[in-house]
Amino acid sequence: MKAFDYQNDILCAGGIPVPEIVAKVGTPVYIYSAEHFRNQYKTLQDTLTSIDSEIFYSVKANSNLDVLALFKKLGAGFDIVSGGELQRTIAVGCDPKKVIFSGVGKLAEEIDLALKVGIGCFNVESGSELDRIIERAIILGKQAPISIRVNPNIDPRTHPYISTGLKENKFGVSTSQAMDLYRISKNNPHINIVGIDCHIGSQIMEVAPLEESLTNLLGLAETLRNEGIEVQHIDIGGGIGVRYRDEPAFDLKNYGEILQKKLAETGLRLLLEPGRFLVANGGVLITRVEYLKHAESENETNFAIVDGAMTDLLRPSLYNAWHNVQKVEQVNQKQAKQWDVVGAVCESSDFLAKKRVLSLVADDLLAIMSAGAYGIGLSSNYNSRPRPAEVLVDGGQFKIIRRRENTRDQLRLETYQAENN
Numbered sequence: 001m002k003a004f005d006y007q008n009d010i011l012c013a014g015g016i017p018v019p020e021i022v023a024k025v026g027t028p029v030y031i032y033s034a035e036h037f038r039n040q041y042k043t044l045q046d047t048l049t050s051i052d053s054e055i056f057y058s059v060k061a062n063s064n065l066d067v068l069a070l071f072k073k074l075g076a077g078f079d080i081v082s083g084g085e086l087q088r089t090i091a092v093g094c095d096p097k098k099v100i101f102s103g104v105g106k107l108a109e110e111i112d113l114a115l116k117v118g119i120g121c122f123n124v125e126s127g128s129e130l131d132r133i134i135e136r137a138i139i140l141g142k143q144a145p146i147s148i149r150v151n152p153n154i155d156p157r158t159h160p161y162i163s164t165g166l167k168e169n170k171f172g173v174s175t176s177q178a179m180d181l182y183r184i185s186k187n188n189p190h191i192n193i194v195g196i197d198c199h200i201g202s203q204i205m206e207v208a209p210l211e212e213s214l215t216n217l218l219g220l221a222e223t224l225r226n227e228g229i230e231v232q233h234i235d236i237g238g239g240i241g242v243r244y245r246d247e248p249a250f251d252l253k254n255y256g257e258i259l260q261k262k263l264a265e266t267g268l269r270l271l272l273e274p275g276r277f278l279v280a281n282g283g284v285l286i287t288r289v290e291y292l293k294h295a296e297s298e299n300e301t302n303f304a305i306v307d308g309a310m311t312d313l314l315r316p317s318l319y320n321a322w323h324n325v326q327k328v329e330q331v332n333q334k335q336a337k338q339w340d341v342v343g344a345v346c347e348s349s350d351f352l353a354k355k356r357v358l359s360l361v362a363d364d365l366l367a368i369m370s371a372g373a374y375g376i377g378l379s380s381n382y383n384s385r386p387r388p389a390e391v392l393v394d395g396g397q398f399k400i401i402r403r404r405e406n407t408r409d410q411l412r413l414e415t416y417q418a419e420n421n
Helices: 018-025 033-048 063-075 084-091 108-117 126-141 175-185 205-225 252-263 274-282 315-319 407-411
Strands: 004-007 010-012 029-035 055-060 077-080 099-101 121-124 144-149 193-198 233-235 267-274 283-293 301-306 325-326 337-342 351-358 365-368 389-394 397-402
Touching: 004 337, 010 018, 010 301, 010 397, 018 029, 018 365, 018 389, 029 274, 033 055, 033 063, 033 274, 063 084, 063 351, 063 397, 077 084, 077 267, 084 099, 084 108, 084 389, 099 108, 108 126, 121 126, 121 193, 121 301, 126 144, 126 175, 126 193, 144 175, 175 193, 175 205, 175 267, 193 205, 267 325, 274 283, 351 365
Parallel strands: 029 389, 055 077, 055 267, 077 099, 099 121, 121 144, 144 193, 193 233, 233 267, 301 337
Antiparallel strands: 004 010, 029 283, 283 301, 283 365, 325 365, 337 351, 389 397
16 A cells, blocks of 8 residues: 555545544644655665665654654664754664764764763764864763764765765865874774764765765775774765656665675675655645635736645745645546645745646645655744644554644743733
8 A cells, every 4th residue: 555545536644534634633734654664664674685784764854753763663773963853862762872973063062962871973074073072072081982974075966955975065074084083083092983974965866976975985994994993884874865756766776786796795884874765755744725816817827825834844945846736635626727836924935836737726635745854844933833733644543743833832932021011
């Protein structure tokens, strides 16, 4: 069974009609498929069967506690980029040694927490960060496990906003700088060198850039070995792309074969940090049509104004990301028109989709597909809008895994007190 498919002209999630979920939870709402998440994880795991490897789910893709707990149960570790994400992994009972801490701006208090709980590895992204980690490790009397993140100046052939492996990107250091940092770390009693790291970008649809990146890391590992610096693992990040529209599918089988060939007999453990690949197509955002604003002429735009907005799903506004839009109920079809699907936020950039041919009437439910990754995580309270609810469908049942926010939730952090008149 597909994560989301039509039964009797009604979109269902894991066999449950979406209108049934909406009747209880309202809109806008994110709906996730636990079955899809598990299947994607198993697919990747099967690709790595013959390789000494470990999967670390990238928490930033979707950090809901129930989602994290699902991947923990499957055996995944976690790739984090903040102290808040570390707290989330702790909350679901993750062994801290199965946590990798990435990100260019680690705060002192975040490093302290990671050292105190004993995470598996810091992916170090600059010389200044290494200095801070050493300083905090000395103060706390700890030894920090580290890997240097290498920026290999490789074009991942993806959107520039999600490219991270070029010199103009803020992430990682050059190979020569990495060598210097490893030499500094070699004899420091407060540092334990455990690996090499690289992540060149997200939504990569071709194997070649990832193969080039791995080749670069293996060359660096050999150079380090020649200087008496041994690493235990190579972390090649994530970045495996998914189909949002009509992109050619990523050749996972070929990727697995390349990994096996290049890592054979190296004695190095392979770490991967997938996020989008595991969750993107396992989630949808359901939104309701509030108003239809018809154009006066054929050359003008028809607007379908929905109760969802850029505050709920930012990706289209942020980098013009494409999400397929489907009617939840394929009934009572009127003549189709071309619509821009937009929200109520007071910004012209507030849209979920543009130029989509749909047959719409007010109150229709729409499904914004492939919204499981970077959806709720990028949501906000702009215009004092409440963030949407989240629902997980599993085994023919669904549960609310994050309730819808309300105004009280937003106001409770503010300190205003009305004057007594």
